[in-house]
Amino acid sequence: MPKSALTGSRIREHRLMRGLKQADLARDIGISASYLNLIEHNRRRIGGKTLLALSEALKIDPSTLSQGAERAVVTELQDAAASDADIPVELDQIDDLVARFPGWAAKITAQHRRLRALEQTVGGLNDRLTHDPVLSERMHEVLSTVSAIRSTAAILVGTPDLGAEWQARFYSNIDTESRRLADSSAAMAAHLDNLSRKDTSTATPLEVVFSAFDARGHHLRELEEGGDPEAFAAKMSEIDSTAARTLAAEYFRTYSADAKAMPLEIFEPAAHEMKFDPAALAVRFGVPLEAVFRRLASLPRGATVPDIGLVSCDAAGALLVRKSPSGLALPWFGAGCPLWPLYAALSAPGVPIRRVIEGEDGARFTAMALAHPSGPLRFDRPPVYHSIMLLVAQDDATGEVAIPVGSSCRICARSDCDARREPTVLTHG
Amino acid sequence: MSKTVLLVEDEPNIIEAISFLLERDGWTVRIHSQGDDAVDAVLRVAPDVLVLDVMLPGRSGFDILRDLRSNTVTKDLPILMLTARGQTKDRELAESYGVSHFMTKPFSNDEMLGKVRDLYTASADKP
Numbered sequence: 001m002p003k004s005a006l007t008g009s010r011i012r013e014h015r016l017m018r019g020l021k022q023a024d025l026a027r028d029i030g031i032s033a034s035y036l037n038l039i040e041h042n043r044r045r046i047g048g049k050t051l052l053a054l055s056e057a058l059k060i061d062p063s064t065l066s067q068g069a070e071r072a073v074v075t076e077l078q079d080a081a082a083s084d085a086d087i088p089v090e091l092d093q094i095d096d097l098v099a100r101f102p103g104w105a106a107k108i109t110a111q112h113r114r115l116r117a118l119e120q121t122v123g124g125l126n127d128r129l130t131h132d133p134v135l136s137e138r139m140h141e142v143l144s145t146v147s148a149i150r151s152t153a154a155i156l157v158g159t160p161d162l163g164a165e166w167q168a169r170f171y172s173n174i175d176t177e178s179r180r181l182a183d184s185s186a187a188m189a190a191h192l193d194n195l196s197r198k199d200t201s202t203a204t205p206l207e208v209v210f211s212a213f214d215a216r217g218h219h220l221r222e223l224e225e226g227g228d229p230e231a232f233a234a235k236m237s238e239i240d241s242t243a244a245r246t247l248a249a250e251y252f253r254t255y256s257a258d259a260k261a262m263p264l265e266i267f268e269p270a271a272h273e274m275k276f277d278p279a280a281l282a283v284r285f286g287v288p289l290e291a292v293f294r295r296l297a298s299l300p301r302g303a304t305v306p307d308i309g310l311v312s313c314d315a316a317g318a319l320l321v322r323k324s325p326s327g328l329a330l331p332w333f334g335a336g337c338p339l340w341p342l343y344a345a346l347s348a349p350g351v352p353i354r355r356v357i358e359g360e361d362g363a364r365f366t367a368m369a370l371a372h373p374s375g376p377l378r379f380d381r382p383p384v385y386h387s388i389m390l391l392v393a394q395d396d397a398t399g400e401v402a403i404p405v406g407s408s409c410r411i412c413a414r415s416d417c418d419a420r421r422e423p424t425v426l427t428h429g
Numbered sequence: 430m431s432k433t434v435l436l437v438e439d440e441p442n443i444i445e446a447i448s449f450l451l452e453r454d455g456w457t458v459r460i461h462s463q464g465d466d467a468v469d470a471v472l473r474v475a476p477d478v479l480v481l482d483v484m485l486p487g488r489s490g491f492d493i494l495r496d497l498r499s500n501t502v503t504k505d506l507p508i509l510m511l512t513a514r515g516q517t518k519d520r521e522l523a524e525s526y527g528v529s530h531f532m533t534k535p536f537s538n539d540e541m542l543g544k545v546r547d548l549y550t551a552s553a554d555k556p
Contacts, residue, residue, distance in 0.1 A: 136514075139513070140484055140513045140514065143513035143534050143535065144440050144443065144484075144513050144534060146534070146535045147440075147443060147513070147534035147535035147536065148440060148442040148443045148446060149535075150535040150536075150537070151443065151446035151447065151450070151535075151536075151538055151541075152442065152445075152446045154537065154538045155446060155449060155450065155538065158538070159453075166449070169445070170445075170446075173442040173445060173446070176442065177442050
């Protein structure tokens with residue numbers, strides 16, 4: 001598993017550009033030279049105060065050093081490599097590819113996403129052709145009609161001694177059936193046309209919606225300012241199907257409700273005051289914990305706001321919301337790591353779970369998870385639960401024992417993992 | 430005494446075409462157009478060959494086939510199944526229930542007639 005060479009390498013590159021010695025820079029920011037050396041050689045992950053101190057000392061924006069986006073690209077490239085194991089790739093040089101050829105890396109990941117989306121579309125169409133009851137009924141009607149016409153026409157042609165009465169009846173039958181065939185064929189064509197209109201997008205509606213969220217950093221200024229969720233969904237050009245628009249409007253309504261209950265100008269100072277503690281914020285604003293999770297993840301990223309990720313799933317474990325924090329790329333396709341507290345929470349609905357987890361690169365997060373009813377509680381049916389997990393990046397190691405986790409099994413190189421469901425495609429490097 | 434075919438089918442113009450062909454071939458053709466009481470109709474008519482559609486009002490041809498094969502009176506009855514559902518899984522289902530022959534629509538008249546004759550002959554030849 002290649003370690004991310006990005007943040008450390010960039011720090012080293014900027015230090016050398018400024019002509020600073022490692023020991024001097026380390027002293028300036030209050031860490032040991034050996035620790036800085038480990039950072040520069042990508043053997044220690046950093047975030048928070050250390051990253052800010054380094055960016056200040058090097059007189060550059062912290063985002064220049066941040067590796068969040070690149071880490072996600074690396075993970076997607078690993079997934080792309082895994083998708084066609086017959087073609088060997090230089091897995092140990094993925095970091096170099098991202099660092100030296102970011103355009104090519106972006107191109108490969110974009111094509112990989114498109115390929116996976118197309119595969120899902122084909123799978124969906126295949127399912128539809130097999131199971132669509134309307135299509136099956138139309139097809140049955142067409143074949144039955146064709147069958148009647150074929151048999152009747154063959155009788156007319158192959159029976160020279162057919163009496164005039166029979167002849168008239170069979171001609172009439174062919175006329176009736178040919179009209180029926182025209183109608184049933186037109187109905188089938190209309191049904192297929194309707195299906196194709198619904199499926200112009202190659203990505204699933206959920207992917208379309210969360211690509212839109214990702215593109216806006218999960219902070220939707222229009223809705224913060226009181227914009228209408230439906231109108232906002234309708235005017236987003238990248239949301240190009242009815243299904244995606246419907247889904248987006250649903251997410252946007254939740255976003256708007258959260259923003260109304262926890263207005264940004266009040267919530268952000270309160271979050272700082274309460275050290276981003278969701279439980280305390282839930283009490284302060286009188287809202288459910290899961291709403292605070294969502295609200296924290298929607299805060300605009302800044303120097304004083306920690307790196308916050310968010311992921312949710314339904315009771316089947318299918319991922320719904322995905323906002324990757326730096327150092328833990330959440331998979332675009334398939335299921336996540338079974339060790340995430342997100343899944344543990346489903347076994348005890350309503351009970352908040354807090355754990356420290358550590359990604360493969362050593363990035364640590366406070367993971368807070370909660371399973372909550374996905375809709376109103378009713379007496380006539382059991383509740384359906386969703387689980388949601390907030391990920392808050394920890395500054396450097398705190399000494400707490402962390403649960404080692406991954407992104408998803410295929411692209412996780414951890415050995416001796418009881419939760420592994422399939423072998424990794426990564427080589428140990 | 431002529432041989433009897435019971436045709437269980439609900440499409441009027443297919444019924445007319447098949448009936449015409451079989452009657453000209455010397456068969457006595459009895460018609461039944463409902464699925465829900467088709468098993469009773471088979472027991473009442475006691476045909477030499479049954480031509481059975483799959484998509485019927487009230488009950489599917491597959492269910493009728495299964496019931497006939499579990500009845501001692503009809504367990505060996507020659508049954509030709511006609512269907513517009515020609516998928517492999519449908520054929521496999523019919524075969525697992527013990528169909529004598531499975532034919533997909535649209536079919537040729539000669540093929541259908543030939544198969545009805547074959548099924549009757551094979552059945553008559555059995556000791």
